[in-house]
């Protein structure tokens with residue numbers, strides 16, 4: 001909890017003010033039964049109208065004081081809770097951004113979303129309640145006991161009887177609640193995951209007519225959530241009746257003894273009324289406590305889930321390193337005996353891979369699906385660290401570069417084009433901060449998408465729907481390429497990013513890219529594309545089985561010859 005609640009620190013003064021205001025409310029609450037006793041003993045019983053008026057005015061004044069304190073407390077409490085939630089959410093988001101890919105893959109996306117939404121809300125609510133009422137409840141209990149003891153110790157002692165039992169009972173319930181609500185939040189993760197998958201794959205779901213199936217999959221996880229939430233709440237709902245029974249028993253005992261005391265003249269009626277009033281307030285505070293304990297148990301479970309993220313030290317990117325780029329090495333890439341396996345697995349996806357690319361060269365990477373092409377590319381911007389061997393970019397081991405400098409040298413187009421909600425110009429200039437419209441247009445022209453964009457009614461201001469749904473696959477791919485081209489980077493990596501382009505457009509794209517001095521690594525399935533490259537790297541099950549020009553491989557690699565023959569690219 002400490003890591004999460006350290007985010008309250010910047011708001012300690014508003015929090016302290018809120019707590020002080022809460023004490024004002026508490027003071028009024030505890031003073032009221034005394035005043036009622038005064039009205040009875042000094043006003044009603046001796047029929048003294050002035051005393052009734054006097055105490056009435058005091059009571060009215062205190063009520064207004066409590067009202068003002070309550071409103072101001074709400075203002076400060078919500079300010080603290082909302083600001084805390086805002087800061088915590090940003091800190092979590094930044095922390096996730098700093099994760100290495102390996103750490104990132106440890107958490108399902110849906111779970112990260114739940115942690116940044118529902119979990120934060122739970123904790124925020126409890127913080128608000130704490131400042132508003134949580135501390136008040138135990139203080140009302142303690143204060144009521146003290147006041148009742150002061151009014152009439154013999155009567156008040158009966159109210160104390162149930163307290164130890166209730167405290168033990170509440171501690172047990174909180175512990176149980178934390179366990180149960182951890183399960184509930186994990187169930188919520190599952191609901192979010194299925195929801196996310198089904199919505200993302202909506203076209204697939206429709207095409208395969210799997211609506212019913214998806215609905216039942218959703219129903220299953222939603223029902224698990226419902227069952228476990230009910231289970232958790234049922235346990236928690238035990239708190240209230242147990243509390244009431246215990247407190248009412250204590251009250252009955254106090255009444256029974258108190259009325260005997262009044263009859264025998266040892267106590268005044270006002271004393272009895274005040275003690276009963278304090279007992280009622282204690283019961284109310286305990287019930288409030290029960291309500292808060294449910295929220296607290298839930299928030300504790302949520303806070304622990306957030307701490308799982310906040311407290312990760314290893315597994316975040318080590319960003320510091322060399323910043324100076326040596327001119328004579330720009331755009332060079334070399335793999336030296338690189339072996340790689342994904343963290344947590346025991347299979348080498350790349351084995352002893354060695355090759356080099358000189359400045360401005362174009363390397364085509366080919367191989368069957370699963371051969372390790374994407375994995376190889378992901379080692380260049382250091383998404384993962386190699387298991388053995390070294391990867392060099394611009395003459396230096398990628399591990400020694402400052403991560404921002406390294407990634408700044410690379411334009412990366414992933415296999416799946418991803419567009420963000422916003423305009424086309426936003427999407428392309430996402431690749432380079434503060435890019436001018438001319439730069440966006442030039443990159444788009446190079447990526448062969450400029451004329452298509454110009455033909456849209458809003459041209460570059462056209463809004464791209466969620467995940468780019470209002471654009472064709474080929475258009476999305478070309479916008480992704482434009483986003484990489486605008487960076488004017490030393491190295492351009494295209495991971496099968498032209499698969500949706502027609503032959504003519506693709507040829508025009510390669511022609512435009514040929515004018516660049518950028519070093520290019522292009523994953524492709526097409527021999528037609530590979531043959532124009534300076535070198536072709538042929539991968540098979542993570543091993544290099546061919547490296548050379550199209551002609552060299554045609555004469556030296558049976559596998560390449562087979563691929564070329566299947567695509568009728570043999571002369």
Ligand SMILES: Nc1ncnc2c1ncn2[C@@H]1O[C@H](COP(=O)(O)OP(=O)(O)OP(=O)(O)O)[C@@H](O)[C@H]1O
Pocket residue numbers: 105342345349367368369370371372373374375376415
């Ligand atoms: N995050 C991961 N964790 C564990 N294994 C992975 C992960 N990503 C990929 N793999 C495995 O690594 C191997 C190589 O995958 P990779 O995506 O590099 O192949 P590829 O040649 O790019 O294939 P494709 O042409 O189909 O994209 C595959 O066997 C795959 O199962």
